Amino acid sequence: MIRVLTADDLGVYRGLWLHGLSADPSAFLLTAAEAVATPDSALVAKLSAGEVIGAFEGGTLVGFVALRRGGPERMRHMADLGPLYVHPSARRRGVARALMDAAVDAALHMGVLQLELCVDNQNEGAQALYQACGFQKIGLRPRSVIVDGQPRDDVLMLRQLDA
Template sequence: MTVRRLTPKDLTAFRALWADGLMRVPTAFLFSAEEVRAFPNKDVERGLEVNLTLGVFNDAKRLVGFVSARRGGPKRMRHMADIGPLYVHPDAQGQGYGRALMEAVLQHLIDAGVQQAELVVDVENQGAQKLYQALGFHVFGRRPRSVLIDGAGRDDFLMIKALDGADLTRDA
């Protein structure tokens, strides 16, 4: 397995895997399949240049998973980053690809001086929750109707991890 930052050269494979994830697990993504299809390639390429998006490749050098992270924009929020989405193709799940992606993205954030990482996860996605908890994330809130999918509200858990050793559970 190889984990590396995705670049505009990975556009075709990235878009194909993203589309696969949107089809299989629409609750794992903020954007709908229709919205993603409407994004011009130049915008997706720009996102790969600006945001941190890591891909994991199997031994056959096929992209089987990805994770993205965005650092806070305003100066007062630059100490934190949002992680997501994380997606691993079902054929590659249970083989450590998701963990490898998360460990790599967390290390990138630590190296960049980020103090905390946050993410959201569908309340019914227990597999992802187990992974995030094993990596030191904890739930600090629940967002009702975080997204509407086909008119139905889906709740998300808000999860956080200190990357600098701070105790973020004191008020939880």
């Protein structure tokens, strides 16, 4: 089942987010320490705003994707997508694709004209998923983040929803 997460999902969302940070830290912008330090109130605000879509199997949250619409009026036509995370036990069964489809549907419902995302240049699997979902590579951000003292590049990707 795919649905928008609410404040009632705080515990399971935080749990899966922290699991993802420990299992696949390069898939996230924040470090585990920063995530642990994130107050519940900040996550409740994000969940209450409908910015996170979750995938459930048997009542267990197994994946999520965040969707944030541009803030200023001149940027309200676009939204940032990510992070996307699926628990390893639920991978290769279409969960990520279902989350991406739900995010696109939600963006269309909001009147968003384009979705943008950044993905680690070394994460070829995620890039393939995004391309299969209609995203195109539009650039490379060198040294986007530094992980354990090592610079990492991000691929910038975009999908125009009105094309």
